[in-house]
Amino acid sequence: MDPISSRQQLSTSKRWVIKIGSALLTDNGRGVNRAAIYNWAGQISALRRQGIEVLLVSSGAVAAGMDRLGWRRRPESMHQLQAAAAVGQSHLVQVYEHAFGQHDIRTAQILLDHDDLSNRTRYLNARSTIRTLLSLGAVPVINENDTVVTEEIRFGDNDTLGALVANLVEADVLLILTDADGLFTADPRDNPAAELVREAVATDPRLAAMAGDSRSGLGRGGMATKVRAAQLAARSGARTVIVGGTNESVIERVVAGEDLGTLLLPEADPLTARKRWLAGQLQVRGRLRLDAGAERALREQGKSLLPVGVVAAEGRFHRGELVSCVNEAGEEVARGLVNYDSGEAQKICGQPSERIVELLGYRDGDELIHRDNLILL
Numbered sequence: 001m002d003p004i005s006s007r008q009q010l011s012t013s014k015r016w017v018i019k020i021g022s023a024l025l026t027d028n029g030r031g032v033n034r035a036a037i038y039n040w041a042g043q044i045s046a047l048r049r050q051g052i053e054v055l056l057v058s059s060g061a062v063a064a065g066m067d068r069l070g071w072r073r074r075p076e077s078m079h080q081l082q083a084a085a086a087v088g089q090s091h092l093v094q095v096y097e098h099a100f101g102q103h104d105i106r107t108a109q110i111l112l113d114h115d116d117l118s119n120r121t122r123y124l125n126a127r128s129t130i131r132t133l134l135s136l137g138a139v140p141v142i143n144e145n146d147t148v149v150t151e152e153i154r155f156g157d158n159d160t161l162g163a164l165v166a167n168l169v170e171a172d173v174l175l176i177l178t179d180a181d182g183l184f185t186a187d188p189r190d191n192p193a194a195e196l197v198r199e200a201v202a203t204d205p206r207l208a209a210m211a212g213d214s215r216s217g218l219g220r221g222g223m224a225t226k227v228r229a230a231q232l233a234a235r236s237g238a239r240t241v242i243v244g245g246t247n248e249s250v251i252e253r254v255v256a257g258e259d260l261g262t263l264l265l266p267e268a269d270p271l272t273a274r275k276r277w278l279a280g281q282l283q284v285r286g287r288l289r290l291d292a293g294a295e296r297a298l299r300e301q302g303k304s305l306l307p308v309g310v311v312a313a314e315g316r317f318h319r320g321e322l323v324s325c326v327n328e329a330g331e332e333v334a335r336g337l338v339n340y341d342s343g344e345a346q347k348i349c350g351q352p353s354e355r356i357v358e359l360l361g362y363r364d365g366d367e368l369i370h371r372d373n374l375i376l377l
């Protein structure tokens with residue numbers, strides 16, 4: 001892919017996860033850098049007004065908490081870190097809420113842990129809630145749920161969390177703002193002759209050798225976790241840009257396709273990667289037989305699958321599992337993550353969505369499979 005076209009593709013991307021690291025968010029370790037947050041909030045608000053969806057993954061809870069508690073050095077003990085995160089997180093979201101409030105944009109705090117992303121039901125709930133927030137025009141502000149995680153299940157660095165969020169919402173781009181201007185051929189703090197890597201394939205093995213640890217004492221993973229995050233994000237087709245967060249209008253410029261920082265690309269074309277990602281996540285657990293109208297709605301109109309167009313639900317599956325959709329001739333036309341258990345699907349198939357509450361006593365969406373969770377084959 002030539003650099004110009006891949007940068008230009010960024011300017012057509014509609015869903016961005018922007019990760020802001022601890023090293024940037026804190027004012028040299030003295031609490032939260034309000035001016036910087038106000039500046040990013042202004043840029044992100046401008047993007048929202050253009051219809052671009054933005055999710056923020058923000059670090060800084062521990063650093064903000066340390067400042068508020070008057071601690072000068074990052075504590076070693078897990079409980080002290082968790083206490084600092086609890087104090088700092090509420091301050092951090094208050095600053096975001098106020099900063100975005102100036103542009104009439106609501107923020108929504110989301111704290112995630114490992115289980116939220118590995119348990120299917122919780123994964124889907126997180127996904128639906130975040131999608132709903134985006135459709136409402138809110139900016140989700142996401143961090144690790146530091147106060148409850150244990151050492152064994154921590155993401156630890158928010159680069160990894162940013163990538164997993166990009167997978168969760170199938171973002172087009174993961175934009176990592178940090179205190180370096182991108183990935184250099186060596187850590188520029190040690191090697192002033194190091195050169196900026198402008199563009200690479202995320203899985204290029206040479207990158208890992210270039211990327212070192214964090215030095216600031218504030219950030220966690222350094223460039224090593226950013227390169228790994230780009231590889232994770234690429235699995236669902238997201239491109240990653242690593243860039244210096246203090247550059248003027250940096251977010252707007254990267255979104256406009258300007259050649260700033262390091263662009264790390266998925267190996268396959270993004271759409272193929274994304275479909276492979278969705279399809280490869282799970283085993284097929286059941287089968288929905290579609291009538292001809294439903295087949296057309298899926299194939300020709302890109303619609304969601306409604307119960308009314310399903311003739312039969314076969315197999316045993318749970319909400320959130322992958323099912324196959326077959327046409328009247330028995331050919332597989334699509335696969336998707338189903339919104340109802342097999343017993344429920346049997347009760348509502350052939351019925352209009354308005355009857356779901358009457359038939360089941362509750363409703364978990366009008367669709368059996370939402371189009372965002374559906375891959376045509």
Ligand SMILES: Nc1ncnc2c1ncn2[C@@H]1O[C@H](COP(=O)(O)OP(=O)(O)O)[C@@H](O)[C@H]1O
Nearest residue numbers: 021022023178184186187212214219220221222
């Ligand atoms: N090859 C490299 N290119 C650029 N920065 C690097 C490289 N290797 C290590 N680093 C370090 O990574 C740091 C950024 O990571 P980190 O401190 O974890 O920040 P954040 O909190 O934003 O995640 C830089 O300040 C830099 O010292």
Ligand SMILES: N[C@@H](CCC(=O)OP(=O)(O)O)C(=O)O
Nearest residue numbers: 021022059060061062158220
């Ligand atoms: N969840 C932690 C963030 C961990 C961290 O510092 O991550 P990173 O900014 O990626 O180096 C916090 O809010 O303090």
